[in-house]
Amino acid sequence: MGYINLYESQNFSQDVNETICNLARNNKDIISLYKIGLSVQGTPILAINLGFGDKKILINATHHARELMGTILLLDQIEYILNLYKNNLRVKGIYVRELLNQVKFVFVPLVNPDGADLVLNGISSVSNEYINSYYLRRNTFESWKSNIRGVDLNRNYLTKYPSHDTVKIPGAKGYGGYCYFSEPETCALKNLTEFALFDGAISYHSSGEEIYWQYNQLNIERDLHIAEKISKETTYSLVEEEEPVRGSGYKDWFIENYQKPSLTMEIAPYVGERKVPAKYYKKIFEQNKNVPFIFAREVYLSL
Numbered sequence: 058m059g060y061i062n063l064y065e066s067q068n069f070s071q072d073v074n075e076t077i078c079n080l081a082r083n084n085k086d087i088i089s090l091y092k093i094g095l096s097v098q099g100t101p102i103l104a105i106n107l108g109f110g111d112k113k114i115l116i117n118a119t120h121h122a123r124e125l126m127g128t129i130l131l132l133d134q135i136e137y138i139l140n141l142y143k144n145n146l147r148v149k150g151i152y153v154r155e156l157l158n159q160v161k162f163v164f165v166p167l168v169n170p171d172g173a174d175l176v177l178n179g180i181s182s183v184s185n186e187y188i189n190s191y192y193l194r195r196n197t198f199e200s201w202k203s204n205i206r207g208v209d210l211n212r213n214y215l216t217k218y219p220s221h222d223t224v225k226i227p228g229a230k231g232y233g234g235y236c237y238f239s240e241p242e243t244c245a246l247k248n249l250t251e252f253a254l255f256d257g258a259i260s261y262h263s264s265g266e267e268i269y270w271q272y273n274q275l276n277i278e279r280d281l282h283i284a285e286k287i288s289k290e291t292t293y294s295l296v297e298e299e300e301p302v303r304g305s306g307y308k309d310w311f312i313e314n315y316q317k318p319s320l321t322m323e324i325a326p327y328v329g330e331r332k333v334p335a336k337y338y339k340k341i342f343e344q345n346k347n348v349p350f351i352f353a354r355e356v357y358l359s360l
């Protein structure tokens with residue numbers, strides 16, 4: 058759990074990308090690194106492959122800017138997996154080396170780099186092109202969820218049953234964009250997903266200690282079973298939704314198009330419209346460190 062110091066970074070996205078590059082450089086036997094796109098302001102969005110298997114699991118974080126604790130969590134999950142792998146250890150009855158021969162994890166720790174920088178460092182992180190945008194005229198960015206164009210990335214995915222809670226103009230949250238997939242950040246995830254054809258996906262968000270797992274899927278028993286396992290591990294509760302379930306987020310788009318299990322995980326107790334205070338992190342890490350293994354095993358067993 059060594060990456061929480063990045064939470065106060067003056068150059069968050071740059072420091073995260075440097076950390077990812079170092080992880081790749083120091084673990085060439087098991088990690089490969091690639092760029093899946095650029096944010097609106099040109100920051101590389103990086104993905105890490107970890108493992109050797111044919112089954113592929115995506116774990117992403119920080120679609121929503123203020124929910125950037127998810128990025129820290131993913132970096133620590135990677136470090137934790139590397140440690141178990143190197144020492145040939147077993148957790149929850151799972152031999153990690155064996156699992157990594159069957160499964161490949163793909164981590165995208167920072168989907169919305171510009172937004173995360175805005176939350177942490179305010180207007181000084183904004184490029185000349187966007188600095189005078191009307192929607193950025195505000196005193197604080199503590200509650201900001203969108204990207205730097207004021208588009209809520211988790212309302213920018215094209216689905217049959219889109220979210221009802223969208224707003225009409227760019228801003229801190231809820232604006233779905235002038236069209237679906239209008240933003241380079243969501244296109245990066247879309248292209249990666251279409252290329253990799255994942256067997257399952259987790260998107261980390263905050264807060265509320267809840268798991269969203271439904272989106273009108275055909276195999277509801279399978280996905281409920283997997284969500285229950287993750288709920289048991291984390292103690293997070295499963296959200297029950299009315300059909301047809303609505304959403305314009307990654308999970309919704311992924312389930313609709315691939316009919317594979319996908320979760321949205323809300324870490325931390327509910328903290329309101331702000332980033333999760335660092336004091337919650339220790340517990341969050343403990344609750345989530347084994348989630349990639351448990352999710353991968355359940356997805357693997359369900360295939």
Ligand SMILES: [Zn+2]
Nearest residue numbers: 121124262263
């Ligand atoms: Zn969110």
